[in-house]
Amino acid sequence: METPGSQSSLHRANLERVVRAVRLAGSLTQAEIARTTGLSAATVSNIVRELKDGGTVEVTPTSAGGRRARSVSLSGDAGIVIGVDFGHTHLRVAVGNLAHQVLAEESEPLDVDASAAQGFDRAEQLVTRLIEATGVDRTKVAGVGLGVPGPIDLESGTLGSSAILPGWIGTRPAEELRGRLGVPVHVDNDANLGALGEMVWGSGRGVRDLAYIKVASGVGAGLVIEGKIYRGPGGTAGEIGHITLDESGPVCRCGNRGCLETFAAARYVLPLLQSSHGTDLTMEGVVRLARDGDPGCRRVIADVGRHIGSGVANLCNLLNPSRVVLGGDLAEAGELVLGPIRESVGRYAIPSAARQLSVLPGALGGRAEVLGALALALSEMGDSTLLDGTLSAATPVFT
Amino acid sequence: METPGSQSSLHRANLERVVRAVRLAGSLTQAEIARTTGLSAATVSNIVRELKDGGTVEVTPTSAGGRRARSVSLSGDAGIVIGVDFGHTHLRVAVGNLAHQVLAEESEPLDVDASAAQGFDRAEQLVTRLIEATGVDRTKVAGVGLGVPGPIDLESGTLGSSAILPGWIGTRPAEELRGRLGVPVHVDNDANLGALGEMVWGSGRGVRDLAYIKVASGVGAGLVIEGKIYRGPGGTAGEIGHITLDESGPVCRCGNRGCLETFAAARYVLPLLQSSHGTDLTMEGVVRLARDGDPGCRRVIADVGRHIGSGVANLCNLLNPSRVVLGGDLAEAGELVLGPIRESVGRYAIPSAARQLSVLPGALGGRAEVLGALALALSEMGDSTLLDGTLSAATPVFT
DNA sequence: CCGTCTATGTCCAACTAGTGAACTCTAAGC
DNA sequence: GCTTAGAGTTCACTAGTTGGACATAGACGG
Numbered sequence: 001m002e003t004p005g006s007q008s009s010l011h012r013a014n015l016e017r018v019v020r021a022v023r024l025a026g027s028l029t030q031a032e033i034a035r036t037t038g039l040s041a042a043t044v045s046n047i048v049r050e051l052k053d054g055g056t057v058e059v060t061p062t063s064a065g066g067r068r069a070r071s072v073s074l075s076g077d078a079g080i081v082i083g084v085d086f087g088h089t090h091l092r093v094a095v096g097n098l099a100h101q102v103l104a105e106e107s108e109p110l111d112v113d114a115s116a117a118q119g120f121d122r123a124e125q126l127v128t129r130l131i132e133a134t135g136v137d138r139t140k141v142a143g144v145g146l147g148v149p150g151p152i153d154l155e156s157g158t159l160g161s162s163a164i165l166p167g168w169i170g171t172r173p174a175e176e177l178r179g180r181l182g183v184p185v186h187v188d189n190d191a192n193l194g195a196l197g198e199m200v201w202g203s204g205r206g207v208r209d210l211a212y213i214k215v216a217s218g219v220g221a222g223l224v225i226e227g228k229i230y231r232g233p234g235g236t237a238g239e240i241g242h243i244t245l246d247e248s249g250p251v252c253r254c255g256n257r258g259c260l261e262t263f264a265a266a267r268y269v270l271p272l273l274q275s276s277h278g279t280d281l282t283m284e285g286v287v288r289l290a291r292d293g294d295p296g297c298r299r300v301i302a303d304v305g306r307h308i309g310s311g312v313a314n315l316c317n318l319l320n321p322s323r324v325v326l327g328g329d330l331a332e333a334g335e336l337v338l339g340p341i342r343e344s345v346g347r348y349a350i351p352s353a354a355r356q357l358s359v360l361p362g363a364l365g366g367r368a369e370v371l372g373a374l375a376l377a378l379s380e381m382g383d384s385t386l387l388d389g390t391l392s393a394a395t396p397v398f399t
Numbered sequence: 400m401e402t403p404g405s406q407s408s409l410h411r412a413n414l415e416r417v418v419r420a421v422r423l424a425g426s427l428t429q430a431e432i433a434r435t436t437g438l439s440a441a442t443v444s445n446i447v448r449e450l451k452d453g454g455t456v457e458v459t460p461t462s463a464g465g466r467r468a469r470s471v472s473l474s475g476d477a478g479i480v481i482g483v484d485f486g487h488t489h490l491r492v493a494v495g496n497l498a499h500q501v502l503a504e505e506s507e508p509l510d511v512d513a514s515a516a517q518g519f520d521r522a523e524q525l526v527t528r529l530i531e532a533t534g535v536d537r538t539k540v541a542g543v544g545l546g547v548p549g550p551i552d553l554e555s556g557t558l559g560s561s562a563i564l565p566g567w568i569g570t571r572p573a574e575e576l577r578g579r580l581g582v583p584v585h586v587d588n589d590a591n592l593g594a595l596g597e598m599v600w601g602s603g604r605g606v607r608d609l610a611y612i613k614v615a616s617g618v619g620a621g622l623v624i625e626g627k628i629y630r631g632p633g634g635t636a637g638e639i640g641h642i643t644l645d646e647s648g649p650v651c652r653c654g655n656r657g658c659l660e661t662f663a664a665a666r667y668v669l670p671l672l673q674s675s676h677g678t679d680l681t682m683e684g685v686v687r688l689a690r691d692g693d694p695g696c697r698r699v700i701a702d703v704g705r706h707i708g709s710g711v712a713n714l715c716n717l718l719n720p721s722r723v724v725l726g727g728d729l730a731e732a733g734e735l736v737l738g739p740i741r742e743s744v745g746r747y748a749i750p751s752a753a754r755q756l757s758v759l760p761g762a763l764g765g766r767a768e769v770l771g772a773l774a775l776a777l778s779e780m781g782d783s784t785l786l787d788g789t790l791s792a793a794t795p796v797f798t
Numbered sequence: 799c800c801g802t803c804t805a806t807g808t809c810c811a812a813c814t815a816g817t818g819a820a821c822t823c824t825a826a827g828c
Numbered sequence: 829g830c831t832t833a834g835a836g837t838t839c840a841c842t843a844g845t846t847g848g849a850c851a852t853a854g855a856c857g858g
Contacts (some may be wrong), residue, residue, distance in 0.1 A: 007816060007843050010409045014845085031806060040846050045808060069806060151751060160751060209632045221717070225624060232719030233608045234755050238541055239716040242749045244709065246646075254749050310643065314713055317638040318620070320631030350641045352550060352559060356633050406814050413816085430835055444837060468835060526807050681830060 014039060018047050022057065022074055023100060029069035033078035048072055051063045056098065073149065076100040079142040080246070083130075084123050085190065086110065086148050087260045087366075088217045091119065094370040095134055098142075098378070099348065103134045107131070124180045128235060134258030143380060144185040145373030147193040148173050149217070154235035157187065186380040190214060192229050192240055193372030194327045194362070195222025200375045203325045210323040211315055212362070213240065213308065215330040216283065219261045220313065241265065243311050266329070270314035272300055283329040290336050298336060305337040309344020316349040327362040334361060413438060416626055421456065421473055422499060428468035451706050455497065473498035478541040479533075482772030483522050483576065484589065485509065486765075487546050487616045489681040490518065492525045493769040494533055497541075497777070499599070502533045504769065515567045515575070520548045523579045542586040542779060544772030546592040546615070547572050553634035556586065585779040589613065590637055591628050592771030593726045593761070594621025599774045601762035609722040610714055611761070612639065612707065614729040615682070620714065640664065642710050651689045662706035665728070671699060674768055689735050697735060704736040708743020715748040726761040733760060 017037045022028055028036070034044045051057040058075040081096040081105065092107035106126060110119060131147050137346055150168070151160040157172045174187040188196075195212035198204040204212070204224065212222040219241030223230045231237050241261040249258025250268065262268045265281040273281055276296055277289070290297035312324055324345075330337055342359050349357075362368050416436045421427055427435070432442045450456035457474035479502065482493040491506035505525060509518060530537055549567070550559040556571045573586040587595075594611035597603040603611070603623065611621040618640035622629045630636055640660040641653050648657025649667065662666045665682045672680055675695055676688070689696035711723055723744075729736055741758050748756075761767050 007409065007814095007845090009408065010406065010815095011844060029806075041807070042809085042847080043845055046844085048807095223717075225629065230624065230718075231598040232717050232752075233721040234752065236749070236752045237717065239719075239749050239752055242716050243713045244747050247709075256747060256749075271782060291702050310646075314642045315717055317641050318622075318636065318714055318717060319629075320633050320636040320638075322632040349639050350635070350655075353631075353633065353635045353638055406816090406843095410815060428835075440836070441818080441838085442816050445815085447836095 014043065015047055015051065018044065018051065019056065019074070021032050022072055023098075026099070027060075027071045027073035029071050031069065033072065080131075080134075080136055080140050080185075081142055081374055082127055082144045082181075083370040083375075083377060084127065084144060084146045085193065085369040085373050086119060086123070086146075086173075087190070087369070090366075091122055091126060092366070092370045093123065093130055094367075094374050095127075095130050095136075096374045096378075098314070099379070102371070102374070103136070104130045105367070106130055107366070107370075111211035112166065113229070116171045116173075119168070120173075120176050120180060123177065128182065140185050141181070143377040144177060144181060144183055145193070145376035145378075145380070146168065146173055146177055146185050146187040147190045147369045147373045147376075148187060149190045151236050151239075152189055184380070186376050188229070188231075188373075188376055189222075190222065190369045191220035191222040192231065193370075193376060194368040195224050195325070195372065196229055196375045196379075197364055197368040197370070197372030198325045198327065198362050199224050201371050202368060203360045204323060207323045209236075209319070209321040210325060211240075211312070211319070211321050212325045212327055212368075213312065214328040215264055215266075215304070215308065216328040217267055218265050219308070219311075223319070223321075225319075240311050240315060243314055245307060245310055254339055259310040260307060264304045264311075264330075269300060269304055273297065284332070287329060287333045287336075290333055301330070301333050301336050302340045304330065305340030306344045308337075309341040310348055312341060312359070313345045313348035313354070316345060316353045320353045322356055322358070324357065324359045325362050326359065327364075327368050331361045331365070412444065414446055414450065417443065417450065418455065418473070421471055424457075426470045426472035428470050430468065432471065437640055479530075479535055479539050480541055480773055480776035481526055481530075481543045481580075481582075482769040482774075482776060483526065483543060483545045484592065484768040484772055485518060485545075485572075486589070486768070487548050488520055489765075490525060491765070491769045492522065492529055493766075494529050494535075495773045495774050495777075499777070501770070501773070502535070503529045504766070505529055506769075513566070515570045515572075518567070519572075519575050519579060522576065526580065530551075540580070540582050542776040543576060543582055544592070544775035544777075544779070545572055545576055545584050545586040546589045546768045546772045547586060548589045550635050550638075551586055553565075553630065568570055580618065583779070585668050585775050587628070587630075587654055587772075587775055588619065588621075589768045590619035590621040591630065592621070592769075592775060593767040594623050594724070594771065595774045596763055596767040596769070596771030597724045597726065597751060597761050597776075598623050600770050601760045601767060603722060606697070606719040606722045608718070609724060610637075610639075610711070610718070610720050611724045611726055611767075612723070613727040614663055614665075614703070614707065615727040616666055617664050618707070618710075622718070622719070622720075639714060641712050642713055644706060644709055659706060659710040663703045663710075663729075668699060672696065683731070686728060686732045686735075689732055700729070701739045702736050703729065704739030705743045707736075708740040709747055711740060711758070712744045712747035712753070713753045715744060719752045719773070721755055721757070722754065723758045724761050725758065726763075726767050728765075730760045730764070 018033055021033055030044050030048055034041045052059055056075060057072055059070050059072055061070060080095055080097050085092040089109060091110040094105040095103045097103060148159055153160060157166050157174050159171050159173055174185040178185040186348045191212060191214045194214050198212055204210045208227045210224045214220050221238040221240040223238050242259045243258060244258050245260055245263060246258030250262040251257050252259040252262045262310050270281055273296060286297045290301050338359055345354055364371060410663055417432055419711055420432055420435045429443050429447055433440045447798060451458055456471055458471055460469055479496050480601040484491040488508060489506050490509040493504040496502060513644045547558055552559060556573050557602050558567050558570050558572060573584040577584040590613045593613050597611055603609045607626045609623045613619050620637040620639040622637050641658045643655060643657050644659055645657030650656050651658040651661045672695060676719045689700050737758055744753055763770055
């Protein structure tokens with residue numbers, strides 16, 4: 001690591017500046033890079049040559065009809081990143097390149113009762129299969145992003161209490177997967193990754209402050225503050241599910257009463273419908289029935305929306321984000337749930353905080369988390385690992 | 400403004416690095432600067448000379464007993480900044496220098512019904528008086544930080560609905576004061592400034608994520624996220640006072656029911672004691688009585704604490720700060736109010752979010768806001784205006 | 799079909815700024 | 829009084845950005 005404040009650090013920063021600009025736009029000519037980065041054309045010329053030699057960037061000799069600009073884009077095979085998302089009933093893996101393109105993606109059901117070891121085995125297999133399917137070289141894998149449905153202690157990397165995957169408590173998922181795949185693995189919880197995914201590819205594009213609310217087995221929020229995921233000093237920011245809505249409400253698994261979860265999470269909501277709609281109902285089922293017009297399901301979903309809206313109103317008063325993106329199974333209900341949320345927010349949030357707020361469904365559905373994991377892997381590479389050209393040499397991966 | 404990525408921007412960054420290091424430590428020798436900033440001794444030598452010539456820094460030829468290190472400190476008279484705080488019953492002004500030293504400070508009562516014009520007149524007079532009292536040259540005033548007890552629209556700079564100073568709604572305080580004093584004025588609401596003050600000088604030192612809760616006529620919070628005041632895209636973050644605690648609670652001035660304010664703010668709490676303790680009770684009075692053992696006041700304060708604790712618990716679940724600092728009149732009650740807050744937080748916040756949380760009283764009392772205003776003025780100068788040595792020449796102030 | 803125009807990308811000399819090494823200086827320690 | 833060691837300065841060197849000159853090649857008008 002060079003000393004900060006030196007010229008070489010400036011150069012490095014300028015390299016990153018260029019890479020970021022290219023990534024953001026997909027592809028740019030050198031002149032455009034110069035304009036967007038503010039660097040001079042000469043510097044850009046040098047930097048592009050350096051990047052090209054390093055293999056991080058590709059220059060397609062002549063672009064479309066234009067004058068004769070050579071368009072610069074991130075080279076697809078300079079390195080690939082992998083996103084892994086453990087959900088509460090599924091495992092999902094995506095493979096992407098540095099150009100933010102998803103090369104392959106697949107999901108498979110995962111037994112809720114699976115042990116952690118089984119889960120990691122399955123993940124390893126699926127990753128291997130997808131890499132082979134895309135035909136890229138395994139040595140090109142630069143990093144893995146991993147999503148788990150529970151709180152991660154950032155210091156130790158251990159998974160805290162997660163009633164969703166009970167067998168996993170106390171494991172260190174990143175270590176575990178790192179051991180199997182031999183590449184750096186970065187872990188975060190599913191709500192944060194969902195937020196990241198929607199921010200990069202989905203309903204959160206262009207917004208710097210947003211909250212991604214994931215309603216599934218539990219209720220969690222991923223907070224994006226000034227363009228960055230905010231985890232809080234202890235790593236547990238975003239626990240919107242355990243905001244107290246009613247001090248004398250139902251007892252929650254966290255030990256308190258009347259948490260938002262007890263009004264909105266699948267595990268508390270589904271039982272309400274079991275006497276009338278049978279016992280093996282899932283949240284997806286409820287949503288489907290509601291869309292088909294089932295009044296009971298509609299009512300339940302509206303009530304859930306109202307409660308979520310109360311929680312979101314609190315969140316808006318405190319953080320005043322410009323957008324709230326709803327994810328998880330429930331988001332499929334569309335206006336059936338968004339309407340009541342907006343209504344509730346309008347009622348309980350102070351007007352100035354709610355005024356410019358937009359409440360949108362996630363654009364990525366169940367893919368938000370894997371894609372977020374991809375984005376995590378990309379961003380944790382620091383945008384600089386990929387610059388020094390030593391990528392394939394420095395990280396002896398697989399064999 | 401130079402282009403980013405140029406060498407001169409690097410140089411500027413290094414200048415700031417040095418100034419920051421010196422400010423943080425109060426005074427350093429060049430060798431120490433080199434060690435803490437990571438710059439080489441030669442570079443530090445150049446930079447110090449440049450800063451000394453520019454007048455931002457002072458070099459005291461020989462320090463105490465040491466070998467023969469020349470200690471470098473921010474020069475006190477390179478420029479001064481002013482903090483102005485309009486409270487709901489007072490006006491407070493502080494004068495400080497670039498070394499973060501407070502040179503003079505004074506407060507005087509301000510009639511609640513005063514018109515905005517009257518208020519600004521008074522502020523101008525007090526500022527003038529204090530500048531004269533300190534004996535510094537008026538041309539040295541580099542900027543003013545201004546605190547107002549209500550939401551400020553960051554775009555337009557207008558003061559939103561404030562039931563605290565009714566005559567002020569729609570005014571543009573920064574413009575107003577700028578017109579009178581002829582210097583750049585930066586405005587923010589009192590809770591944010593209190594947070595800034597406590598962060599720089601008070602109970603928040605060394606913490607990067609904290610919430611400053613100000614309980615006075617209303618209840619507001621100033622959020623510090625990763626070392627920076629967070630205002631939210633709309634500028635209204637931190638409105639903890641209007642979190643809903645009880646959907647069927649008392650009607651709040653904001654139009655909702657059961658807001659935290661209706662359980663904690665002076666305007667709602669004092670009436671509870673008027674039948675037993677007389678009608679001209681103030682919050683300070685209640686606190687004093689409680690400290691003296693009055694059971695009614697103790698009970699009221701404890702109840703307020705419990706409710707604040709509920710709000711803080713929500714805040715912790717969402718943001719997971721490492722510290723909560725209590726400000727405003729109520730903070731004087733010490734453990735009488737902090738105990739119930741902690742208890743309530745422990746009960747309603749999820750354990751992992753509350754574990755490393757410390758709840759402390761503000762260390763600055765009623766001065767937090769003015770000092771925060773000073774800090775705002777300093778920081779809005781960008782810590783770089785003060786570097787280019789053109790300070791006194793560039794801003795023709797007063798006469 | 800050809801000359802001119804214009805925007806792109808490259809090259810080079812100039813300049814800015816940080817760094818290591820050598821050097822000077824001064825108080826402390828013996 | 830001599831030595832020593834850390835502090836600060838000077839200087840030559842190097843890294844890296846920049847403006848301007850230059851080559852290039854499509855677009856446009858005739």
